[in-house]
Amino acid sequence: MKNGYEAPRIFTRREFLVTASAALSSRSLLDQIPEHSIAADRHRPQYHLMPPANWMNDPNGPLYWNGRYHMFYQYSPIISNTGPKHWGHAISSDLVHWRNLGIALAPTPGGPDKNGCWTGSAVVVNGVPTLVYTGATWSAESERAERQNGFTPERQMVAVAEDPNDVNLIQWTKIPENPVLASPPPGLRASGWRDPSLWKEGDTWYMVIGSGEVGKGGMALLYRSKDIRNWAYLHPLAVAKPDPSTQDPTRPFASVWECPDFFFLDGKPVLLVARGNSYLTGSYSDHVFQQELGGQIDFGSAAYAQKTMQDDQGRRIWWAWIHEKRSAKAQIAAGWAGVMSLPKRLNLRSDGSLGVEPVRELELLRKGHKQVPSQNIEPNGPMLLKQVAGDCVEIVAEIDLGDARRAGLRVRSTAVGSEQTLIGYDSDSQTIFSDTTHSSNDPETATGSSLFPYRGVQSGSLKLDKSEPLRVRVYIDASVLETFANGRASITDRTYPTTAASLGIGLFSEGGTAHLRQMTVWELAAISPDRLTSGANLFRV
Numbered sequence: 001m002k003n004g005y006e007a008p009r010i011f012t013r014r015e016f017l018v019t020a021s022a023a024l025s026s027r028s029l030l031d032q033i034p035e036h037s038i039a040a041d042r043h044r045p046q047y048h049l050m051p052p053a054n055w056m057n058d059p060n061g062p063l064y065w066n067g068r069y070h071m072f073y074q075y076s077p078i079i080s081n082t083g084p085k086h087w088g089h090a091i092s093s094d095l096v097h098w099r100n101l102g103i104a105l106a107p108t109p110g111g112p113d114k115n116g117c118w119t120g121s122a123v124v125v126n127g128v129p130t131l132v133y134t135g136a137t138w139s140a141e142s143e144r145a146e147r148q149n150g151f152t153p154e155r156q157m158v159a160v161a162e163d164p165n166d167v168n169l170i171q172w173t174k175i176p177e178n179p180v181l182a183s184p185p186p187g188l189r190a191s192g193w194r195d196p197s198l199w200k201e202g203d204t205w206y207m208v209i210g211s212g213e214v215g216k217g218g219m220a221l222l223y224r225s226k227d228i229r230n231w232a233y234l235h236p237l238a239v240a241k242p243d244p245s246t247q248d249p250t251r252p253f254a255s256v257w258e259c260p261d262f263f264f265l266d267g268k269p270v271l272l273v274a275r276g277n278s279y280l281t282g283s284y285s286d287h288v289f290q291q292e293l294g295g296q297i298d299f300g301s302a303a304y305a306q307k308t309m310q311d312d313q314g315r316r317i318w319w320a321w322i323h324e325k326r327s328a329k330a331q332i333a334a335g336w337a338g339v340m341s342l343p344k345r346l347n348l349r350s351d352g353s354l355g356v357e358p359v360r361e362l363e364l365l366r367k368g369h370k371q372v373p374s375q376n377i378e379p380n381g382p383m384l385l386k387q388v389a390g391d392c393v394e395i396v397a398e399i400d401l402g403d404a405r406r407a408g409l410r411v412r413s414t415a416v417g418s419e420q421t422l423i424g425y426d427s428d429s430q431t432i433f434s435d436t437t438h439s440s441n442d443p444e445t446a447t448g449s450s451l452f453p454y455r456g457v458q459s460g461s462l463k464l465d466k467s468e469p470l471r472v473r474v475y476i477d478a479s480v481l482e483t484f485a486n487g488r489a490s491i492t493d494r495t496y497p498t499t500a501a502s503l504g505i506g507l508f509s510e511g512g513t514a515h516l517r518q519m520t521v522w523e524l525a526a527i528s529p530d531r532l533t534s535g536a537n538l539f540r541v
């Protein structure tokens with residue numbers, strides 16, 4: 001399995017200053033870049049949740065409460081992952097159509113979250129919606145040295161809904177006891193200590209905090225509380241084993257386990273860790289998790305910081321931050337960066353692995369559709385299908401690989417394929433892949449750091465039974481591509497074609513003939529009339 005995602009790196013002082021000055025020059029983008037130019041950006045998705053402008057990253061606290069879905073997410077008024085993080089807030093009654101409600105949490109000057117309200121969780125405590133999050137108290141340029149000296153710039157914080165009966169949950173109050181946890185357990189040389197995730201057993205709350213020990217690797221630290229304010233540290237819930245994506249026994253699985261998420265799916269304990277969108281399942285007794293099986297929910301490096309919620313139907317719904325794959329310069333010029341993934345439902349399969357599928361509510365987006373006749377897919381067949389095209393579509397297709405080595409769909413393609421993105425199956429390696437190598441002629445998408453690799457092949461294991469066709473469901477929304485395969489794999493990717501005409505959809509095969517059993521292309525509806533989702537004024541901070 002390739003996951004292509006490196007553990008987040010601590011910036012050197014020089015790197016930080018370069019990034020920060022680029023970011024600062026984009027301050028108040030909401031005032032500098034007219035909304036109509038953001039709305040006119042053809043790379044901006046139309047049916048994904050995002051703020052009206054500026055920066056979005058992790059889903060923080062997805063919460064189902066009082067008949068509504070709430071999504072809190074990392075938001076920064078400047079376009080940079082080092083920007084001051086706020087909690088943006090949006091609400092939906094169907095998981096698909098969202099209304100932005102503005103800022104739920106902002107850093108308090110001089111407070112334990114003065115440098116950012118980082119990731120955490122939303123839970124309901126005695127009938128009161130409650131946010132538990134990490135306050136950042138660091139100054140990034142000196143963080144590396146401070147960490148070497150054992151300083152941990154993170155604090156754990158709590159905020160409560162001022163009026164639990166307000167259907168929109170607009171006002172949040174940080175409690176006076178903050179920080180509820182001021183430092184990691186004594187003796188731990190923590191390489192990070194953030195992103196609390198909570199669950200309840202009987203009348204007791206448990207919480208894991210993503211951490212890691214310098215030189216050893218990631219871990220999830222377990223805490224217990226009766227009231228969310230007073231926490232007792234117990235022990236590590238789980239610690240890193242060799243990286244499951246490389247099978248290299250010498251490589252610890254990430255230096256920090258960012259965004260751990262622990263829950264039970266059909267009674268089975270599951271631990272998610274941000275890196276590689278990984279999951280671990282196993283056993284849970286005496287509050288210790290024993291890892292048995294592992295895998296990835298999403299094989300694409302564009303998705304990160306996964307987080308789940310349970311709704312009133314008992315569904316375990318998965319979200320992730322879809323980050324950009326174009327340069328910081330291009331992001332700042334565009335005036336926005338980051339997209340929330342589509343909601344995906346997790347399920348426990350009979351072999352103990354996790355399956356993943358789009359939630360059925362996404363069908364609400366469907367408008368007209370076209371059917372593509374079944375046909376053979378030859379290696380030198382036509383570049384594009386005549387009947388279908390688009391960048392706001394859902395494609396549902398079933399393909400028999402036949403004797404083809406690789407086969408699948410070509411999307412976001414020009415008529416001659418000078419720009420094109422492939423989504424398909426490789427029979428030799430038994431992998432599902434998305435290939436953005438030729439998706440754009442824009443040099444701003446040509447390279448990328450190890451943290452954010454830009455173009456190339458993303459792939460992951462998908463073993464098809466002998467007579468099992470490849471069943472794909474692909475959501476294209478401008479620059480976002482989300483692919484689901486056979487109920488058990490997903491890949492999220494980005495594509496930024498330079499040509500507005502790169503809308504073509506086609507079929508491809510290599511090394512033999514494949515067969516298209518059936519294919520439907522749905523035109524999908526935008527969730528706001530102006531491509532801005534909603535609420536620009538609410539985000540002016």
Ligand code: DQQ
Pocket residue numbers: 057058074085118119134194195258259274304305
């Ligand atoms: N993003 C947050 C951190 C988290 C990281 C800060 C993951 O809390 O570890 O925006 O993307």
